[in-house]
Amino acid sequence: AQSVTQPDIHITVSEGASLELRCNYSYGATPYLFWYVQSPGQGLQLLLKYFSGDTLVQGIKGFEAEFKRSQSSFNLRKPSVHWSDAAEYFCAVGARGGGFKTIFGAGTRLFVKA
Amino acid sequence: AAGVIQSPRHLIKEKRETATLKCYPIPRHDTVYWYQQGPGQDPQFLISFYEKMQSDKGSIPDRFSAQQFSDYHSELNMSSLELGDSALYFCASSLKDFGNTIYFGEGSWLTVV
Numbered sequence: 187a188q189s190v191t192q193p194d195i196h197i198t199v200s201e202g203a204s205l206e207l208r209c210n211y212s213y214g215a216t217p218y219l220f221w222y223v224q225s226p227g228q229g230l231q232l233l234l235k236y237f238s239g240d241t242l243v244q245g246i247k248g249f250e251a252e253f254k255r256s257q258s259s260f261n262l263r264k265p266s267v268h269w270s271d272a273a274e275y276f277c278a279v280g281a282r283g284g285g286f287k288t289i290f291g292a293g294t295r296l297f298v299k300a
Numbered sequence: 301a302a303g304v305i306q307s308p309r310h311l312i313k314e315k316r317e318t319a320t321l322k323c324y325p326i327p328r329h330d331t332v333y334w335y336q337q338g339p340g341q342d343p344q345f346l347i348s349f350y351e352k353m354q355s356d357k358g359s360i361p362d363r364f365s366a367q368q369f370s371d372y373h374s375e376l377n378m379s380s381l382e383l384g385d386s387a388l389y390f391c392a393s394s395l396k397d398f399g400n401t402i403y404f405g406e407g408s409w410l411t412v413v
Contacts, residue, residue, distance in 0.1 A: 230392075
């Protein structure tokens with residue numbers, strides 16, 4: 187069965203520091219991978235996605251993610267975090283199961299300190 | 301650009317009442333998804349529709365039903381509401397090809413008291 191694991195429930199980084207959010211997936215075929223961000227009380231906004239091709243994917247707001255098949259990982263990175271990046275981040279895998287659906291990880295809450 | 305529109309944004313119902321949430325997908329999108337996100341939880345897939353037919357079913361309770369109409373909008377009907385149904389309900393839409401990105405609405409907050 188498809189699954190997504192985000193090992194870190196929450197992470198705190200200083201403003202201006204680099205960030206890496208971890209994501210591991212379990213899927214029998216080549217996965218379609220996504221990172222979404224959710225601010226408190228808000229909807230889910232797509233940061234970036236990986237379908238095929240270049241394993242390093244650029245997204246919005248200065249985020250990038252790297253697909254590593256050998257490690258079944260799709261970690262999200264940002265070189266310099268801004269206070270406005272504080273939010274919940276969800277990794278997700280597109281799964282086929284009689285139709286189309288997206289399976290989400292449990293999320294990682296990012297706190298940014300001044 | 302047009303996004304996924306959900307209504308109402310906020311809804312308060314009493315136990316055992318019925319609630320209906322509406323979703324208007326991005327124009328030309330033919331697939332609609334419903335997700336439920338409880339407090340502090342990740343979104344859980346409920347059900348999806350492609351071209352007005354149910355395409356997949358997740359953890360949707362039997363008390364809930366949904367459909368997609370000819371104009372591609374979708375409605376989620378929830379009956380015999382329970383306190384545990386209090387959650388943020390997301391609708392999302394995409395084009396039919398698997399792997400195409402799904403775009404989420406802002407969500408509908410349902411509070412059951």
